[in-house]
Amino acid sequence: xxxxxxxxxxxxxxxxxxxxxxxxxxxxxxxxxxxxxxxxxxxxxxxxxxxxxxxxxxxxxxxxxxxxxxxxxxxxxxxxxxxxxxxxxxxxxxxxxxxxxxxxxxxxxxxxxxxxxxxxxxxxxxxxxxxxxxxxxxxxxxxxxxxxxxxxxxxxxxxxxxxxxxxxxxxxxxxxxxxxxxxxxxxxxxxxxxxxxxxxxxxxxxxxxxxxxxxxxxxxxxxxxxxxxxxxxxxxxxxxxxxxxxxxxxxxxxxxxxxxxxxxxxxxxxxxxxxxxxxxxxxxxxxxxxxxxxxxxxxxxxx
Amino acid sequence: xxxxxxxxxxxxxxxxxxxxxxxxxxxxxxxxxxxxxxxxxxxxxxxxxxxxxxxxxxxxxxxxxxxxxxxxxxxxxxxxxxxxxxxxxxxxxxxxxxxxxxxxxxxxxxxxxxxxxxxxxxxxxxxxxxxxxxxxxxxxxxxxxxxxxxxxxxxxxxxxxxxxxxxxxxxxxxxxxxxxxxxxxxxxxxxxxxxxxxxxxxxxxxxxxxxxxxxxxxxxxxxxxxxxxxxxxxxxxxxxxxxxxxxxxxxxxxxxxxxxxxxxxxxxxxxxxxxxxxxxxxxxxxxxxxxxxxxxxxxxxxxxxxxxxxx
Numbered sequence: 001x002x003x004x005x006x007x008x009x010x011x012x013x014x015x016x017x018x019x020x021x022x023x024x025x026x027x028x029x030x031x032x033x034x035x036x037x038x039x040x041x042x043x044x045x046x047x048x049x050x051x052x053x054x055x056x057x058x059x060x061x062x063x064x065x066x067x068x069x070x071x072x073x074x075x076x077x078x079x080x081x082x083x084x085x086x087x088x089x090x091x092x093x094x095x096x097x098x099x100x101x102x103x104x105x106x107x108x109x110x111x112x113x114x115x116x117x118x119x120x121x122x123x124x125x126x127x128x129x130x131x132x133x134x135x136x137x138x139x140x141x142x143x144x145x146x147x148x149x150x151x152x153x154x155x156x157x158x159x160x161x162x163x164x165x166x167x168x169x170x171x172x173x174x175x176x177x178x179x180x181x182x183x184x185x186x187x188x189x190x191x192x193x194x195x196x197x198x199x200x201x202x203x204x205x206x207x208x209x210x211x212x213x214x215x216x217x218x219x220x221x222x223x224x225x226x227x228x229x230x231x232x233x234x235x236x237x238x239x240x241x242x243x244x245x246x247x248x249x250x251x252x253x254x255x256x257x258x259x260x261x262x263x264x265x266x267x268x269x270x271x272x273x274x275x276x277x278x279x280x281x282x283x284x285x286x287x288x289x290x291x292x293x294x295x296x297x298x299x300x301x302x303x
Numbered sequence: 304x305x306x307x308x309x310x311x312x313x314x315x316x317x318x319x320x321x322x323x324x325x326x327x328x329x330x331x332x333x334x335x336x337x338x339x340x341x342x343x344x345x346x347x348x349x350x351x352x353x354x355x356x357x358x359x360x361x362x363x364x365x366x367x368x369x370x371x372x373x374x375x376x377x378x379x380x381x382x383x384x385x386x387x388x389x390x391x392x393x394x395x396x397x398x399x400x401x402x403x404x405x406x407x408x409x410x411x412x413x414x415x416x417x418x419x420x421x422x423x424x425x426x427x428x429x430x431x432x433x434x435x436x437x438x439x440x441x442x443x444x445x446x447x448x449x450x451x452x453x454x455x456x457x458x459x460x461x462x463x464x465x466x467x468x469x470x471x472x473x474x475x476x477x478x479x480x481x482x483x484x485x486x487x488x489x490x491x492x493x494x495x496x497x498x499x500x501x502x503x504x505x506x507x508x509x510x511x512x513x514x515x516x517x518x519x520x521x522x523x524x525x526x527x528x529x530x531x532x533x534x535x536x537x538x539x540x541x542x543x544x545x546x547x548x549x550x551x552x553x554x555x556x557x558x559x560x561x562x563x564x565x566x567x568x569x570x571x572x573x574x575x576x577x578x579x580x581x582x583x584x585x586x587x588x589x590x591x592x593x594x595x596x597x598x599x600x601x602x603x604x605x606x607x608x609x610x611x612x613x614x
Contacts, residue, residue, distance in 0.1 A: 051416045073418040081416050087409035089321070091328035096321075103317030104417040106310045148413075 001028040004156060004188050005050070010059035012045050012211075019045040021211040023059070027156075027204070030186040034199040037208035038296060043192045045211075047158060052076055064155055077105065080149035084161040086141045090134030094125060094144050097133060098151055105152035119147040123177065139170035146177055156188045157181065164194060171195075196286035205286075207293045215293035219286060226292035227284025229265050231257045234278040241275070244268055254278075315423045315430075318414065322431030323438075326398045336397030338502045339389045340443065343511055347382050351512075355381060362562040363555060370553065376455025376546040381567055383447035384542035385511035387466070388535040390440050391473030392480070392509065396501045398435035399481040402428045403494040425602050429482055429595075436474035444470055457545035465541040472587050473534040479594035480531075486601050509535045514568045527573040530590035533583040536571040540580065543569050 005027035012020040020042040027033045037043050048054035050061060052072045061068040063075045088097045098119070102112045120126050123143045128136060133144065142162070149157060159178070163171040175198070181187045191202065199205055200219050207215040207222075215222055233241060234254040241248055241255045248257040259265045262281065269276045291297050327333055355378045360369055405411040414424050444466060451458065458466075481501075488494055506512045509531045515523050526532050543564070550560045564570045571578040 053412065053415050076416060076418045079416065081413075083409055083412065085409060087413040089325055089410060090408075091325060092321070096324065100317055100321040101413070101417075104314045104414065104419055106313065106418075108313065108317075 001030065003027065004029040004031075004064055005033075005190070006060075006062040007046070007050075008060045010046065010049065010061065011057040012042075012049060012054065013057055018211050020049075020056075023208075023211070023213065025206050025213065025216065027188060027190060029155075029188055030182065031203040032182060032189045032191065032201065034202035034205045035190065035192045035208065036196075036199055036205060036290060037192075038294075041208040042211040043208055044160070046208075047081075047160060047190075047192070050075075051079055051081060051158070077152060078155050079158060080152065080154035080156070081158045082142075082145050082149045082160065082162045084164055086133070086145050088133045088141070088144060088148060091132055093130050093132055094136075095129045097144065098148060101148050102151045107152060115151060115153075119150065122180075123147045138166055139173055142166065142170060142174050143177065146174070150181075156190055158190045160192050161194060162191075163198065196290060200286045207290060209294040209296070215289065219289075220283070222286070222289045222293075223283040224261070225289075227288040229259050229262050230282050230284065231259060231265050231268070232280050232282070233257065233275060236275050240272075243272065243275075310418075311420060311423050314417070314419045315427045318419070318424065318427035319431045319434065322398075322401055322428060323434050325401055326431070326435045329401075332397055332400065332404075335498060335502065336394045336439070337390075339393040339506045339511075340386050343382075343386055343389060343506060346512060352378055352382070358566060359563050362559045362566065364559070367555070367559075369555075372455040373457070373546060373549060373553070374455075376451065376457050376549075377543060377563065379451050379454045380457075380542040380546055381539065383444070383451060384535070384539040386443055386447060387440060387470055387538050387542075388473070388509050388531075389506050389511045390443050391436065391470055391534065391538075392477035392505050392531060393502055394439045395432045395436040395474055395477035396481040396485075396505075397498055399428065399432045399478065399485045400494050400498055401431075402482070402485050403488040404491075406489055407491050407494070421606060422602060425598070429478060429598070432478045432481065433474055436478060437471065440470045440474055441467075455546070457549045458542075459545055462541050462545050466538065469534065469538045469541060472584075472591065473531075473538065475591045476530060476534060476587060476594070479591050479598060482598045483594050483601065486598065486605075505531070508532075510568050511535065514566060515571075516566050516568055523572070524574055527571075530586055533571065533578070533586045536568050536578070537580065537583050537587070539567055540564075540569045543567055 003026045005025075007026075008024050010020050010023040011018075023042070023046065035043050035046070045054065049056045050063065050068070052068060052075060056068075064078045066075055066078075068075055089100075092100075095116070098116060099112060102108070102115065107115060120129060123146065125143065125147060128140055128144075133141060136144065145162075146157075157178075163174055166174065178189060182189060191198065193199055202219060204218055205216065205222055206213055215226065217225065232251065232254055236255060238250075238255065241257060244257055246257050246259055248255050250256075259268065265281050287297070326336075356374055359374060359377055363369060405414075411424075415421065448458075448463065484497060485494075488497065508526060508529065510518075510526070515526055515532065518526070547560050547564060547569070550563070551557060561570070571583065
């Protein structure tokens with residue numbers, strides 16, 4: 001797959017504060033790319049540079065084959081951004097908001113009408129089209145936010161913590177829409193999130209810490225590198241679990257044993273088949289990867 | 304190149320339309336912008352009307368019979384002029400606060416990720432504020448003219464034309480001044496503070512609540528440095544010119560008419576020197592140009608600040 005975003009040796013400082021230091025990464029076309037980091041890690045700075053809102057100190061940013069220094073306006077047409085909080089005008093209706101934003105990309109008249117119809121069909125906006133944004137529920141607002149981000153048919157959708165503060169049902173609905181877009185339109189999605197389970201579904205993950213890359217890879221690669229596997233044994237006696245000689249914890253229905261990797265789990269199964277009548281083996285979580293890679297939990301505390 | 308300019312113009316137009324829409328849809332901001340004119344109307348309805356009627360009547364020698372319609376036309380003209388003088392500044396100020404509100408809500412970020420150039424966004428705020436100010440002031444002027452027609456009409460067509468010109472210039476001035484003041488504001492608190500101070504204070508310093516002639520000499524001299532003073536004086540001059548001429552035509556003492564003009568600030572003095580009308584226009588237009596220049600400079604410097612670390 002070809003790279004749609006190529007960032008090389010990016011630097012940005014605010015006075016003495018080094019927001020981004022020597023940052024380099026690639027995003028492939030059609031990929032779900034997760035950009036993780038605590039507040040102040042440099043995520044927003046990187047996105048602002050990509051969107052042309054902030055000038056970099058050094059380095060290069062290429063989007064869809066265009067250098068941001070040479071083609072800032074064209075690059076802006078390639079990007080659609082869903083901000084953490086809805087930035088649409090609350091007193092205006094959904095249609096008025098979309099019409100204004102479309103005009104800022106030069107989409108007017110019949111072209112707008114056609115695009116509006118597509119978006120209303122995709123995001124089920126017909127019933128709320130005439131309603132003011134301020135009167136919509138959180139989930140409805142989010143649907144309109146995504147529709148606004150896609151009004152000009154960008155090739156990359158940037159989601160800046162899009163599900164923060166949303167209830168689980170709405171989060172699920174938002175992800176349903178994003179998945180649909182990826183499948184039907186091969187859209188590249190650049191995601192920043194605090195929800196590690198969302199990052200676990202990404203094709204590639206970059207973990208940022210203090211403006212630098214702390215770890216990167218596919219979720220599987222990261223889990224293999226930074227965490228072990230976990231065996232959950234159901235219906236086993238504690239004395240039998242102790243035989244494994246590995247750290248464990250009691251759960252509601254059994255015991256959760258931490259092992260080095262899948263090979264070690266396999267060897268235990270072969271060695272103690274009587275213990276493994278009812279069990280499951282899972283990889284470590286992305287939270288564990290984040291903690292291992294940065295030494296910080298997503299709550300912001302040092303480990 | 305031509306296509307780009309066309310795009311910028313259309314995008315600018317769309318943003319102007321949005322900003323105008325927002326002002327009239329946001330009832331809170333809209334009514335806040337009308338607080339000062341409403342206060343003025345209440346003051347006139349409760350006591351200022353009578354105070355001015357008595358004050359103007361006392362300018363004539365005791366026992367002089369005064370035409371009631373002329374007197375009503377005079378006080379009504381002063382009310383209209385005062386109303387326009389405050390609205391021309393406070394309405395643009397409140398309308399321009401959307402520039403700050405958009406920073407607070409993040410809408411400004413949403414505009415800056417579009418291909419629109421930053422200066423086009425700044426221009427759209429300026430023109431939207433001008434349009435909002437003009438709509439409100441022209442409605443006020445229209446209503447005021449109807450009111451004058453009911454109580455005593457003495458304006459010539461030229462006076463009406465000049466009143467429209469004065470309102471346009473005052474709105475341009477109010478917009479330029481508010482653009483400069485609102486541009487650096489970043490928070491809701493700062494926005495509220497500026498809105499409150501302007502709404503509460505401008506009626507006094509422009510001489511709408513009380514003519515400057517009633518202030519102490521020192522304060523009058525200080526207020527002479529404010530360009531808004533000249534705009535107020537121009538509006539008062541053109542709103543009262545017809546009725547003052549009618550007083551003279553009907554044989555009322557010239558000195559008394561001059562005193563009325565002095566009391567109503569139609570005759571403006573800067574350190575005891577009479578200020579001719581053309582000087583008032585020069586000061587007003589000059590300050591508009593200067594303030595727009597400062598606003599442009601602020602935008603340029605802001606863009607440079609963002610890029611100063613670029614190597």
